[in-house]
Amino acid sequence: MKLLAPLFAGMCLVGLFRTDALAFSPEAQEKVITAASKNVIQIGLSYRGDEIHFFGVNPVAGADVITRLTAEKDEVIKLSVKGKVGPFWMTVKQYEVTGAPFVYKIHANKPVKEIISDDLARELELGYPAIKHKIKMHLVRGKAEPGDEDKIFQGLINIKESDNLYNIVEDPARLEIAGGKLFKHYFRFPPKATEGNYQVETFAFKNGELVGYGKDVIRIQKVGLESWLTKTSQESPVFYGIMAVLIAIGAGLGVGMIFRKGGHH
Amino acid sequence: MEIYLPIAGMSLNIFLVVGIGGLVGFLSGLFGVGGGFLLTPLMMMIGIPPAVAAASDSNQIVAAASSGAFAHWRLGNVDFKMGLIILVGGITGGTIGVQLVYYLRQIGNFEFVMKVVYVLMLGLVGSAMFMESLRTILRSRNPEAIEAVVSSQPKLVQMFAKMPLKMHFHRSGLYTSAIFPFSIGTTVGIMAALLGVGGGFIMVPAMIYIIGMPTIVAIGTDLFQIVITSANVTLQQAFVNKTVDLLLAMLLLIGSTIGAQFGAMAGKRLKGEQIRILLAIIVLAMTVKLFLDLVLPPEHLVSLAPAKGGGH
Numbered sequence: 188m189k190l191l192a193p194l195f196a197g198m199c200l201v202g203l204f205r206t207d208a209l210a211f212s213p214e215a216q217e218k219v220i221t222a223a224s225k226n227v228i229q230i231g232l233s234y235r236g237d238e239i240h241f242f243g244v245n246p247v248a249g250a251d252v253i254t255r256l257t258a259e260k261d262e263v264i265k266l267s268v269k270g271k272v273g274p275f276w277m278t279v280k281q282y283e284v285t286g287a288p289f290v291y292k293i294h295a296n297k298p299v300k301e302i303i304s305d306d307l308a309r310e311l312e313l314g315y316p317a318i319k320h321k322i323k324m325h326l327v328r329g330k331a332e333p334g335d336e337d338k339i340f341q342g343l344i345n346i347k348e349s350d351n352l353y354n355i356v357e358d359p360a361r362l363e364i365a366g367g368k369l370f371k372h373y374f375r376f377p378p379k380a381t382e383g384n385y386q387v388e389t390f391a392f393k394n395g396e397l398v399g400y401g402k403d404v405i406r407i408q409k410v411g412l413e414s415w416l417t418k419t420s421q422e423s424p425v426f427y428g429i430m431a432v433l434i435a436i437g438a439g440l441g442v443g444m445i446f447r448k449g450g451h452h
Numbered sequence: 453m454e455i456y457l458p459i460a461g462m463s464l465n466i467f468l469v470v471g472i473g474g475l476v477g478f479l480s481g482l483f484g485v486g487g488g489f490l491l492t493p494l495m496m497m498i499g500i501p502p503a504v505a506a507a508s509d510s511n512q513i514v515a516a517a518s519s520g521a522f523a524h525w526r527l528g529n530v531d532f533k534m535g536l537i538i539l540v541g542g543i544t545g546g547t548i549g550v551q552l553v554y555y556l557r558q559i560g561n562f563e564f565v566m567k568v569v570y571v572l573m574l575g576l577v578g579s580a581m582f583m584e585s586l587r588t589i590l591r592s593r594n595p596e597a598i599e600a601v602v603s604s605q606p607k608l609v610q611m612f613a614k615m616p617l618k619m620h621f622h623r624s625g626l627y628t629s630a631i632f633p634f635s636i637g638t639t640v641g642i643m644a645a646l647l648g649v650g651g652g653f654i655m656v657p658a659m660i661y662i663i664g665m666p667t668i669v670a671i672g673t674d675l676f677q678i679v680i681t682s683a684n685v686t687l688q689q690a691f692v693n694k695t696v697d698l699l700l701a702m703l704l705l706i707g708s709t710i711g712a713q714f715g716a717m718a719g720k721r722l723k724g725e726q727i728r729i730l731l732a733i734i735v736l737a738m739t740v741k742l743f744l745d746l747v748l749p750p751e752h753l754v755s756l757a758p759a760k761g762g763g764h
Contacts, residue, residue: 230456231456232455232456233453233454233455233456234454234456234463235454235456235463236463264756264757265560265756265757266754266755266756266757267560267561267754267755267756267757268753268754269750269753269754269755270753271749274746274747275564275568275746275747276564276746276747276748276749276750277561277564278559278560278561278564278755278757281559281560281757328559328560338753338754339754341754342752342753342754342755343754345752345754346752346754346755346756378456378461378462378463379461379462381461409458412458412699413456413458416458416459416698416699417458417459420458420459420690420694420696420698421694424690424691424694425690425691427690427696427698428686428687428688428689428690428691428696429687430698431511431686431690431696431698431701432511432514432683432686432687434515434698434702435511435512435514435515435518435683435686435701435705436514436515436518436679436683438515438702438705439514439515439516439517439518439519439522439679439705440518440519440522441519442515442519442705442709443518443519443520443522443523446519446709446713
């Protein structure tokens with residue numbers, strides 16, 4: 188089997204280099220075989236987000252399963268913090284946040300805390316505390332105050348959760364493990380999830396230790412008119428601007444011809 | 453039925469978008485105003501990012517105004533010379549305005565400034581209209597109180613006529629200074645970029661009462677300059693901020709052109725002052741909503757600033 192070769196290589200490597208930063212790499216674990224209902228999501232005119240269902244086989248009977256959805260690349264985000272200036276609420280400072288995942292969803296069949304230790308969760312980047320540990324923020328404008336870090340992090344989580352880009356669901360009904368062996372779950376991709384590659388990782392744990400790992404790659408791409416408009420507006424802004432104006436004038440004159448009476452002004 | 457707006461990066465109900473266009477078109481047909489000043493705030497209320505709302509609205513205005521301008525041009529109501537001078541101002545203002553939007557987006561206060569300017573503008577226009585229509589209604593109830601309306605028009609017109617750079621404007625029948633049309637063009641151009649409005653609701657009264665143009669020529673000339681000013685703003689927004697959502701603009705256009713026809717029909721059946729007081733109430737309600745946004749503690753203190761900072 189093709190899959191086994193890199194698996195063994197990985198195991199050997201981990202065995203050889205025990206001083207590696209990670210005690211073990213997830214890739215070195217037994218492969219969790221999963222099947223996704225589809226691997227490509229297309230953003231067309233009527234796109235309103237999508238859902239992908241995953242089915243998998245638990246490598247060790249009775250193991251707990253945690254799944255994670257992330258985008259392949261992190262993003263740099265600028266966050267504005269509002270404060271009161273006189274009677275008005277306006278932006279008083281800005282932080283630049285690096286290393287925050289664009290999408291971050293964790294589904295588990297029970298609370299992550301009950302499955303693994305905090306240390307392991309941090310090491311594998313499972314859960315919000317791990318994200319907080321990983322991101323870096325620096326002040327771009329305004330004055331730093333104590334407590335900013337917590338405020339910014341909570342603000343980031345709120346923004347992402349309201350766009351349905353982040354969530355943590357620890358529910359045996361959402362991540363169902365039938366007979367301890369077969370598991371199924373789904374991830375919802377919200378309309379805000381933009382083009383790019385996303386990865387769905389599956390971690391299996393038994394007695395607090397990682398016993399299996401699997402990864403699926405999901406691709407989101409704009410198609411047709413959506414793809415063309417976005418690409419043109421970003422890559423050829425001059426052409427796009429002129430086109431937008433010409434189409435508007437054409438539409439306006441066309442409408443003027445149709446309603447010939449010269450009715451409204 | 454949802455539609456995905458590529459530049460706004462969100463999906464919205466298509467009937468909601470066309471419906472908002474239709475509502476604003478209906479009002480503009482009914483009241484004879486451009487309606488851009490209602491459209492941008494409404495779009496923000498349904499969650500479209502402010503910069504995308506303003507830029508796409510400008511694009512939509514190009515279409516809406518060009519159909520009106522075309523009709524007026526055929527009737528000979530466009531003073532091209534006056535229009536061109538206003539335009540030079542408008543393009544200067546529009547270019548400054550787009551750079552201002554870029555800067556304000558960088559420091560994260562675009563939305564704040566936009567709302568402040570809106571509150572001032574809408575508050576002013578709304579209360580002026582409310583007072584005017586209330587006076588008309590009261591006057592029609594007791595006819596004895598009819599007083600001669602003393603217009604301050606001649607004084608202002610004379611004052612501007614004294615300034616340098618005098619020119620003949622044949623279509624308007626005026627001999628006056630070019631400075632004023634230029635500076636009002638600049639002001640309205642800046643506002644067009646900042647708010648995504650055509651500016652007719654300031655420009656037309658200014659042309660009638662301050663420059664002294666005949667009403668119908670003022671409207672025709674205004675529509676002509678709006679086409680060019682909004683086209684310039686749309687181009688600049690596309691070049692600098694990349695926030696023009698063509699799909700959104702076209703959906704709004706479909707709604708607004710259809711709505712405008714129905715608005716014009718309804719307008720013929722209602723009394724002028726009743727219509728105007730209604731519009732004044734709508735405008736004032738919007739002002740209050742935007743004002744509250746500025747002074748009430750926001751639901752979320754931390755918000756997303758536009759991602760691509762100095763993306764060169």
